[in-house]
Amino acid sequence: MILNIENINVHYGAIQALKDVSFNLNEGEIVTLIGANGAGKSTCLNTISGILHPTSGRVTFIDEEITNTSPQDIVKKHMIQVPEGRKIFASMSVWENLEMGAYIHSDRSQIKKRIDQVFERFPRLKERRNQPGGTLSGGEQQMLAISRGLMAEPRVLLLDEPSMGLAPILVEQIFDIIREINHNGTSILLVEQNALMALSIADRGYVLDSGKVVLEGKADDLLRNPMVIKAYLGGEAIGSEL
Amino acid sequence: MNTSLRKSIRPGATIGIVHIFFVLIGFNMLVAILFARVSGVKQPDAIPAPVYLMAYSITMGIWAGVAAAQKRKQEFRQVAFAGCVAGGFAGIMAGLLEFGLAIILVKNINVRDVLTVLSANFIKGTLFGMQPAMGVMVTVMLFALGGTLGGALVAFWNSTPFQAFLNRGIRFTKDSVQKAQGVTHGKNRLLWQIASISLLALAVVFLPLNWGSYWNYVLGTVGLYVVLGLGLNIAVGLSGQLVLGFIAFFAIGAYSMALLNAPLPYHLMWGFWPALVLGVLLAAVAGLLLGLPLMRLRGDYLAIVTLGFGEIIRILLKSDVLTAYTGGPRGIQNIGGPTIFGRPFVTDVDFMYLIIGAMLLAMFIYSRLQNSRTGRAWLAIREDETVARASGVNTVRYKLLALVIGAAFAGLAGAIFASRNQFTGPEEHSLMASINVLSLIIVGGLGSIPGTIMGAFALKGLPEILREFENYRLLAFGALLVAMMLSKPDGFIPSRRPKFQIPIQPETREAPKEQDHD
Numbered sequence: 152m153i154l155n156i157e158n159i160n161v162h163y164g165a166i167q168a169l170k171d172v173s174f175n176l177n178e179g180e181i182v183t184l185i186g187a188n189g190a191g192k193s194t195c196l197n198t199i200s201g202i203l204h205p206t207s208g209r210v211t212f213i214d215e216e217i218t219n220t221s222p223q224d225i226v227k228k229h230m231i232q233v234p235e236g237r238k239i240f241a242s243m244s245v246w247e248n249l250e251m252g253a254y255i256h257s258d259r260s261q262i263k264k265r266i267d268q269v270f271e272r273f274p275r276l277k278e279r280r281n282q283p284g285g286t287l288s289g290g291e292q293q294m295l296a297i298s299r300g301l302m303a304e305p306r307v308l309l310l311d312e313p314s315m316g317l318a319p320i321l322v323e324q325i326f327d328i329i330r331e332i333n334h335n336g337t338s339i340l341l342v343e344q345n346a347l348m349a350l351s352i353a354d355r356g357y358v359l360d361s362g363k364v365v366l367e368g369k370a371d372d373l374l375r376n377p378m379v380i381k382a383y384l385g386g387e388a389i390g391s392e393l
Numbered sequence: 394m395n396t397s398l399r400k401s402i403r404p405g406a407t408i409g410i411v412h413i414f415f416v417l418i419g420f421n422m423l424v425a426i427l428f429a430r431v432s433g434v435k436q437p438d439a440i441p442a443p444v445y446l447m448a449y450s451i452t453m454g455i456w457a458g459v460a461a462a463q464k465r466k467q468e469f470r471q472v473a474f475a476g477c478v479a480g481g482f483a484g485i486m487a488g489l490l491e492f493g494l495a496i497i498l499v500k501n502i503n504v505r506d507v508l509t510v511l512s513a514n515f516i517k518g519t520l521f522g523m524q525p526a527m528g529v530m531v532t533v534m535l536f537a538l539g540g541t542l543g544g545a546l547v548a549f550w551n552s553t554p555f556q557a558f559l560n561r562g563i564r565f566t567k568d569s570v571q572k573a574q575g576v577t578h579g580k581n582r583l584l585w586q587i588a589s590i591s592l593l594a595l596a597v598v599f600l601p602l603n604w605g606s607y608w609n610y611v612l613g614t615v616g617l618y619v620v621l622g623l624g625l626n627i628a629v630g631l632s633g634q635l636v637l638g639f640i641a642f643f644a645i646g647a648y649s650m651a652l653l654n655a656p657l658p659y660h661l662m663w664g665f666w667p668a669l670v671l672g673v674l675l676a677a678v679a680g681l682l683l684g685l686p687l688m689r690l691r692g693d694y695l696a697i698v699t700l701g702f703g704e705i706i707r708i709l710l711k712s713d714v715l716t717a718y719t720g721g722p723r724g725i726q727n728i729g730g731p732t733i734f735g736r737p738f739v740t741d742v743d744f745m746y747l748i749i750g751a752m753l754l755a756m757f758i759y760s761r762l763q764n765s766r767t768g769r770a771w772l773a774i775r776e777d778e779t780v781a782r783a784s785g786v787n788t789v790r791y792k793l794l795a796l797v798i799g800a801a802f803a804g805l806a807g808a809i810f811a812s813r814n815q816f817t818g819p820e821e822h823s824l825m826a827s828i829n830v831l832s833l834i835i836v837g838g839l840g841s842i843p844g845t846i847m848g849a850f851a852l853k854g855l856p857e858i859l860r861e862f863e864n865y866r867l868l869a870f871g872a873l874l875v876a877m878m879l880s881k882p883d884g885f886i887p888s889r890r891p892k893f894q895i896p897i898q899p900e901t902r903e904a905p906k907e908q909d910h911d
């Protein structure tokens with residue numbers, strides 16, 4: 152098990168956002184967290200990456216407890232979050248954005264090599280390397296955000312709604328990329344509202360509702376689960392037939 | 394009425410209204426005084442010679458003419474005529490105003506309770522010292538003349554031969570700049586740098602000697618505000634934290650210098666340098682102490698809390714309780730100056746050198762920080778704190794660092810300021826001073842060194858030089874800020890981060906050329 156979350160409770164002041172949440176991620180897996188708006192998905196990721204700290208419970212990465220570790224130390228352990236909403240540094244160039252992704256590394260030649268690898272995967276970013284990130288299209292920005300995450304050589308990548316606001320064809324592309332990253336050896340925790348897509352590439356899934364894990368299992372089983380179909384796939388099953 | 398004429402009358406009316414406003418606040422007299430000064434009159438009277446007021450009228454006319462002639466693609470004569478109409482119309486409005494003023498003058502109506510500038514002498518001056526009817530006529534004529542001139546100017550500017558000439562000029566300048574860059578960036582780069590630095594050094598050494606006391610005083614103040622502005626810029630411009638009560642750190646520097654190096658109240662007399670070092674350190678520590686609880690706050694809250702901090706420091710300094718320790722509202726006097734190589738620094742010239750030194754130091758540290766890993770972290774925090782954290786930037790540490798270094802800069806400026814003026818008091822460190830510093834970095838261009846210098850000069854130097862305009866300073870600030878926000882939303886000299894153009898293959902410089910051959 153590369154990442155293990157045990158009974159975490161997270162509060163925003165008086166509001167409890169996560170209630171006794173437990174889940175885990177094995178080396179080499181794609182695991183998805185699905186749930187409606189406000190279910191607590193981003194809160195989970197922020198707790199894992201050290202931006203939030205739980206009031207109780209444990210987070211373990213490999214064999215080390217990281218419950219109260221700071222975000223920068225977690226980044227140094229090569230667990231990287233790509234925040235939701237295509238967050239990039241708008242006035243920095245594409246190149247500089249990528250350099251920021253490798254902020255914790257100082258080996259220049261290594262960084263350059265990583266950037267070359269990223270450019271190989273995303274030729275579009277290479278063309279736009281001197282352009283401010285803010286002037287990229289939505290899809291390109293999402294690619295840049297993911298690429299920036301890759302710059303830190305992640306062992307675990309925490310992706311927060313990478314398909315948000317993208318056209319269907321781009322969504323397909325992003326999910327292909329995620330699968331490819333996983334094939335190259337990175338374990339992935341994927342937060343999504345697009346349950347159909349997420350479950351179709353994931354090995355396992357957890358369903359979060361109002362801060363609680365209400366369902367968990369193999370992705371294929373969840374795809375057939377009547378409750379999941381009703382609550383999360385109903386609209387999309389119709390949508391996918393169009 | 395034909396549309397062409399109407400199009401000319403509208404700008405004329407606008408300028409007419411502006412002129413009326415100017416006269417009612419006495420601004421026309423100030424412009425005339427300025428003209429008199431520029432043309433070499435040493436001590437112009439409150440009401441300068443009529444020639445200068447006429448020059449003012451023509452200037453307003455030119456403004457109207459230029460406004461009317463712009464965007465007109467017509468024959469030279471038509472454009473000039475449009476300018477004449479606009480100027481004439483503004484002139485007629487000016488004339489009507491003067492007619493009214495003349496009535497006030499003749500009937501001896503007292504309007505000065507409301508419009509304080511409208512004294513009899515002022516009205517006579519505005520009428521060029523002529524009979525009312527004559528004055529009105531001359532005004533209209535001058536405005537129309539100015540309008541024609543303005544129109545002609547625009548027409549000439551837009552004419553094909555002139556544009557061609559202009560383009561040639563621009564091309565020539567571009568070429569020369571490129572050639573010059575060849576010199577400054579090629580293998581002669583080092584030589585070039587040495588030459589320009591030594592030239593600058595020569596200027597730095599010899600100019601203050603010839604400036605005289607007054608200029609050294611004014612420019613010394615500007616220099617200290619550059620240091621202060623750079624400090625605030627580290628917090629606001631580089632790391633994106635809106636700090637409002639920034640002058641508090643300046644006050645801490647000033648009071649450290651005062652308490653440690655003045656005969657009263659303690660007679661510690663540590664000497665300038667130890668007091669300076671301690672002042673800078675104390676300001677930095679204050680930055681740290683203020684910063685620690687602030688790290689959870691962002692945006693508006695940060696601004697409000699720092700504003701409160703600034704006011705608390707000022708109120709403490711002047712409070713009765715602390716009068717025995719800080720001198721209370723009266724401040725502290727007879728603060729000592731530095732001694733270098735056994736030579737005491739007393740005059741404004743001496744201090745100018747010290748200030749230039751402080752400025753160079755501040756600029757050096759600032760630019761090194763800006764282009765370092767730290768600068769990159771600050772930029773990331775400014776752009777998006779959450780993503781910066783997700784990228785592994787220790788945001789708390791870097792935000793604190795920005796506050797601490799910024800505060801240290803302010804402490805440095807404050808300590809030198811107190812020592813030079815041999816005085817410091819609580820009212821020097823009021824909220825207005827904080828706002829001044831913030832305005833100067835915004836006007837100049839957030840985050841940029843040349844912008845800070847420009848802003849410090851515009852907001853601290855110009856008001857000194859244009860003493861007559863003192864009463865209009867707030868008006869001028871307002872106008873300046875509005876004009877700037879409209880035309881240059883990023884400030885006069887916006888910060889330009891060094892942008893490295895990354896070639897396709899960064900390792901091989903020839904790569905682009907090879908592509909040309911393909």
Ligand SMILES: Nc1ncnc2c1ncn2[C@@H]1O[C@H](COP(=O)(O)OP(=O)(O)OP(=O)(O)O)[C@@H](O)[C@H]1O
Binds near residue numbers: 186191
């Ligand atoms: N900074 C905050 N302060 C207070 N409450 C918050 C904060 N952030 C999130 N919450 C609350 O916590 C709950 C979970 O939010 P979270 O952002 O984790 O949801 P989510 O599942 O990511 O939703 P979405 O799909 O819309 O991104 C919500 O009820 C939200 O209102």
Ligand SMILES: [Mg+2]
Binds near residue numbers: 192193194235311
């Ligand atoms: Mg979310």
